[in-house]
Structures are given as C-alpha cells and as structure tokens.
Amino acid sequence: MKKIEAIIKPFKLDEVKEALTGIGVKGITVSEVKGFGRQRGHKEIYRGAEYQVDFVSKIKIEVVVEASMAGETLDTIQKTARTGQIGDGKIFVLPVEEAIRIRTGESGKNAI
Amino acid sequence: MKTIFLSLVFIAVGFGRVWAGDEPPTAISNKEAIDLVQSHADYVWTLVAAALVFFMQAGFALVECGFTRAKNAVNIMMKNLMDFSVGSLAFWAIGFGLMFGITQTGWFGTSGFFLSDFKPDGDPWVLAFWMFQVVFCATAATIVSGAMAERTKFTGYLLYSVFISALIYPVFGSWAWGSLFNGNGWLENLGFIDFAGSTVVHSVGGWAGLAGAIVLGPRLGKYTKKGGIKPILGHSMPLAALGVFILWLGWFGFNPGSTTAANKDIALIFVNTNLAAAAGAVLAMFTSWLKFGKPEVGMSLNGGLAGLVAITSPCATVSPLSAVIIGAIAGIIVVFSVIFFDRIKVDDPVGAISVHGVNGAWGTLAAGIFNMGGTSAKIIGVQMLGIVACFVWTFCAAFILFKIIDKTVGLRVSPEEEGEGLDITEHGGIAYPDFEVSSYAQQ
Numbered sequence: 370m371k372k373i374e375a376i377i378k379p380f381k382l383d384e385v386k387e388a389l390t391g392i393g394v395k396g397i398t399v400s401e402v403k404g405f406g407r408q409r410g411h412k413e414i415y416r417g418a419e420y421q422v423d424f425v426s427k428i429k430i431e432v433v434v435e436a437s438m439a440g441e442t443l444d445t446i447q448k449t450a451r452t453g454q455i456g457d458g459k460i461f462v463l464p465v466e467e468a469i470r471i472r473t474g475e476s477g478k479n480a481i
Numbered sequence: 482m483k484t485i486f487l488s489l490v491f492i493a494v495g496f497g498r499v500w501a502g503d504e505p506p507t508a509i510s511n512k513e514a515i516d517l518v519q520s521h522a523d524y525v526w527t528l529v530a531a532a533l534v535f536f537m538q539a540g541f542a543l544v545e546c547g548f549t550r551a552k553n554a555v556n557i558m559m560k561n562l563m564d565f566s567v568g569s570l571a572f573w574a575i576g577f578g579l580m581f582g583i584t585q586t587g588w589f590g591t592s593g594f595f596l597s598d599f600k601p602d603g604d605p606w607v608l609a610f611w612m613f614q615v616v617f618c619a620t621a622a623t624i625v626s627g628a629m630a631e632r633t634k635f636t637g638y639l640l641y642s643v644f645i646s647a648l649i650y651p652v653f654g655s656w657a658w659g660s661l662f663n664g665n666g667w668l669e670n671l672g673f674i675d676f677a678g679s680t681v682v683h684s685v686g687g688w689a690g691l692a693g694a695i696v697l698g699p700r701l702g703k704y705t706k707k708g709g710i711k712p713i714l715g716h717s718m719p720l721a722a723l724g725v726f727i728l729w730l731g732w733f734g735f736n737p738g739s740t741t742a743a744n745k746d747i748a749l750i751f752v753n754t755n756l757a758a759a760a761g762a763v764l765a766m767f768t769s770w771l772k773f774g775k776p777e778v779g780m781s782l783n784g785g786l787a788g789l790v791a792i793t794s795p796c797a798t799v800s801p802l803s804a805v806i807i808g809a810i811a812g813i814i815v816v817f818s819v820i821f822f823d824r825i826k827v828d829d830p831v832g833a834i835s836v837h838g839v840n841g842a843w844g845t846l847a848a849g850i851f852n853m854g855g856t857s858a859k860i861i862g863v864q865m866l867g868i869v870a871c872f873v874w875t876f877c878a879a880f881i882l883f884k885i886i887d888k889t890v891g892l893r894v895s896p897e898e899e900g901e902g903l904d905i906t907e908h909g910g911i912a913y914p915d916f917e918v919s920s921y922a923q924q
Contacts, residue, residue, distance in 0.1 A: 414769075414773045414774075414775055414777055415712040415714050415715075415777075415779065416548075416712060416777070416779040416780060416783075416819060416823075416832065417769070417772070417773065417777070417779075417780060417816065417819050417820045417823065418710045418711075418712040418820075418823060419712075419773075420711060420712045420714075
C-alpha cells in the first residue's frame with residue numbers, strides 16, 4: 370500500500386476529487402494547509418503598507434491506495450491539479466505498513 | 482405636501498373652535514397654530530436626527546472591529562458601549578453645563594449641570610437639545626477608541642471616557658457653540674464657522690486620539706527592529722465596510738440635524754454631505770490605485786469618512802460643487818496622512834487621526850475658503866485660529882490626561898496580555914468561539 374500526499378491549489382480540489390473517484394479511489398482526506406515552496410509568498414497591500422505573505426494557502430490531499438494503483442493515482446493528480454503556473458504544488462509517495470477499518474477490524478487492502 | 486398639511490391644520494383648528502362654540506379663527510390664532518406645528522416639527526426632526534447620530538456608534542464600533550484583530554473584538558465592543566454610556570452620564574452631570582451654561586468669560590459655562598435647566602412644567606426644548614448634543618459628545622469620545630485600539634488598558638479607557646465627555650469636549654464646544662443655548666463663546670463671537678462640528682467634534686476626537694496613540698506607543702509587531710512597517714491586518718473588511726455605510730447614514734442626521742429645526746436648509750446640507758462623501762471615497766480609491774497599484778479597500782473606506790468629516794463644518798454654507806471639491810481633496814489628504822502617521826510611528830489601527838483630526842481641520846479651513854457668502858482673509862484667519870485653538874487645547878489636555886492615567890492606573894496592557902489578546906485578558910471571553918483565531922503570534 371502507498372500513501373499519496375498531494376499539496377495542490379485550493380480551487381483544483383473538486384476537479385482532482387472527481388478524477389480520483391473516477392479511477393476507483395474510495396477515500397480521500399483533505400486539509401487546509403499553508404506553506405511555501407519555490408513560489409515563495411507574495412506581496413500584498415494593507416492600508417498603504419506592503420507586506421509579505423510568507424505562507425500561501427494550499428489544500429493537502431491524502432490518499433491510500435494499493436501499490437498497483439499508485440502510478441495511475443499519481444498521474445491523475447498530476448494531470449488534473451496542473452495549471453502550468455508556479456505554485457501548482459507537489460506530490461509525495463510514502464509506503465504504508467498497515468491499514469485497519471475501525472468499525473469492522475478489517476485490515477490491509479480490505480481496509481482501504 | 483407641506484401646503485396640504487398646513488391646510489389640514491387650519492381646517493382642524495378652525496373646526497375645533499367652531500365646534501366648541503368659540504370665536505372664529507383670527508390671524509393671530511392662525512399664526513399661533515402654525516407656530517405650534519413648526520415647533521413640533523423642530524422637535525421631531527431634531528430627535529430623529531439624534532437617533533441617526535446615535536446609530537453612528539454602531540458604525541464606529543464596526544469600523545474599529547473590522548480594522549483590528551479578532552482577539553480584540555470584544556474589547557472594541559466594550560469600549561464603544563462604555564464610552565457612550567459613561568460619556569452620557571458625564572455629559573449629563575457636568576459636560577452640558579460647561580458647554581452650554583451661562584458664561585461670564587466665554588471660556589466655559591457655569592450653569593445647567595445635571596440638566597437643571599429642565600423644570601417639569603417648563604419648556605422641554607432643553608431635553609431635545611440635550612439629546613442631540615449628547616450623541617455629538619459621544620461621537621468625539623468614541624473616535625479615540627480606534628486610534629488607541631488593541632493595546633489600551635480597559636480601566637484607563639473608562640477614566641479617559643469620563644474626562645473627554647465631562648471636560649475636554651465641552652470646554653472647546655463652549656467656545657464655538659455655546660450660544661446655541663445659554664452660552665456665549667469667544668471663538669463664535671469672532672465669526673468662527675463650524676456648522677456641524679468638523680472641529681468641535683471630529684478634530685477634538687482626532688487630536689485626543691493622536692495624544693493617546695503617542696502616549697501608548699505602537700502595537701507590538703507593528704514596526705520591525707530595523708524600523709520597517711509591518712501592517713497588522715484587520716480581521717474583517719465586510720464589518721469595516723458595514724461600519725462605514727452606517728456612519729454615512731448617520732451623517733444624514735449629524736449634518737442636516739444640526740439645523741435643530743425642520744426647515745428647507747436640510748436639503749442642501751443633505752446633498753453636500755452625500756457629494757463630499759462620494760468624492761472622498763472615489764478620490765481615495767484612485768489615489769491608492771495610483772500609489773499602490775490596486776484600488777485598496779481600507780483607504781477607500783477611510784476616504785468616504787474623510788469626505789464626511791471635511792463637509793461637516795461647511796455643509797450649510799457651500800455649494801454642491803464646492804462640496805465635491807472639499808470631499809475630493811479630503812480623499813487625497815487621508816491617504817497621504819495615513820502613510821505619514823505610519824512613517825512617524827504613530828500607530829493608529831483605523832486611521833482615526835487622519836480621518837477625523839486632519840480632515841476635521843481641512844473641513845474647517847474649507848468652510849472659510851468656499852463660503853457661499855464670500856470669503857476674506859479675516860474669515861480664513863478666524864477659521865485657522867479655531868483649528869489651532871482646538872489642537873492646542875485638545876492635544877495638551879488629552880496628553881496630560883493620558884500621562885496621568887499612565888502613571889496611576891496604567892494606560893497600556895502588558896506585552897503578554899497584548900499578545901494573548903484583550904478579549905481574554907481584560908474581559909474573560911472571546912468574540913468568535915466557533916472560529917479559529919490565527920493571529921495570536923504578532924511579536
């Protein structure tokens with residue numbers, strides 16, 4: 370099993386979710402996050418004074434899939450979350466040792 | 482409409498007399514009836530206007546709340562509630578007598594404390610007049626709250642509220658407006674024009690706010706160690722904008738109500754008030770657009786208010802075209818003034834000093850320059866004298882007051898309390914328990 374974490378632009382969330390459910394992903398965890406990468410923040414104006422926004426708002430998606438599906442999932446996220454502009458985000462892939470469904474106690478790929 | 486109304490009154494009065502078997506109406510009885518209706522209309526207009534001006538308290542509360550952080554919203558509300566409530570009592574007990582009492586010197590009144598001019602079977606006009614004046618006093622008092630926001634100790638602020646409403650505002654008011662009732666001020670006797678209080682109300686509030694902001698010092702985190710300016714973002718632009726709309730509405734009581742009479746003058750005053758506000762907002766928007774590359778909301782909102790403050794003094798004595806010019810200049814002034822006070826490290830979270838102090842002075846000068854009855858060096862000189870007298874009296878009195886409060890009960894909260902937010906440390910509660918507050922760390 371693999372866990373795929375993607376940091377994406379907030380307005381891309383719906384599109385990515387639709388695409389992932391389309392390829393058979395059964396569950397997604399989403400959180401609102403802030404951070405910076407190569408985009409670095411940007412400057413804004415408040416009452417005449419400029420200030421630096423260091424942490425830009427992003428959405429983090431976490432998906433756990435069978436290892437065989439990881440490639441397709443990555444591709445799907447990469448394609449749908451992409452705008453071509455700086456700040457499109459990043460995708461990380463991590464190994465998952467175990468998964469358990471709390472209600473039934475099922476484990477492994479039955480639990481995801 | 483008015484003619485029909487008056488005819489109905491004629492008929493009613495006429496029938497009443499015939500029915501009662503009295504004398505038929507005479508020229509004298511008709512005149513008495515007309516005067517009575519006019520007098521009642523004056524009461525109604527003055528008190529409706531007072532209600533509109535009272536609503537400006539809500540406007541100030543929201544502007545200040547929106548332009549400051551969520552962790553201090555309860556404190557802002559408490560300050561706005563209490564400067565009105567404490568101030569009303571102080572103005573009733575002392576302020577009104579100092580401002581409008583009988584005076585020998587022209588510097589302050591000495592009668593009418595505790596509304597003693599009202600007798601149960603006497604003329605109730607003093608009550609209507611007091612109600613209209615107390616909401617003006619409260620306007621001056623509440624302006625200061627914004628300039629001192631997010632770092633002032635609540636007990637210190639309560640003490641200040643008593644003194645501005647009992648002493649600082651009424652003494653200057655007696656110089657310019659005393660003769661509206663029993664007084665006779667030295668400044669008005671020179672011909673000083675301040676119809677609805679650009680100087681008497683707004684500059685007094687603005688300059689007291691300046692003294693407060695200087696004695697307090699800037700909020701933690703506003704200036705970096707290298708001396709750079711780091712803006713502290715207000716938590717709700719919609720609340721700030723709603724506040725400005727409410728203030729704009731309230732001003733339709735503030736300026737036209739200052740006739741304290743139901744007459745035709747209010748039409749010009751209404752139009753001038755609206756045009757100046759509109760011109761102020763538009764010009765502040767364009768100024769911020771040219772200067773910062775974007776039409777900035779905070780400056781545009783301040784621009785509308787700056788136009789309103791500036792037209793407050795000249796609203797009854799200038800043409801609509803002049804009102805547009807006065808408001809437009811106010812809109813430009815306010816942008817540069819906000820930037821100026823930021824640069825010299827006077828931290829005014831809402832721009833109260835620029836909107837009310839600086840543009841109050843501009844409006845008072847403009848009343849001399851654009852006077853429809855003609856202008857002269859003498860008129861402008863008297864306007865300047867009034868502006869300077871207001872600054873000297875208000876700034877010095879408020880500065881001394883804030884210094885004394887600072888040395889006794891304390892004026893500023895501790896750095897820890899400021900970081901935590903005044904809502905929790907001063908009032909034991911928070912404004913938005915169901916929302917996450919993200920601005921605690923501003924060191």
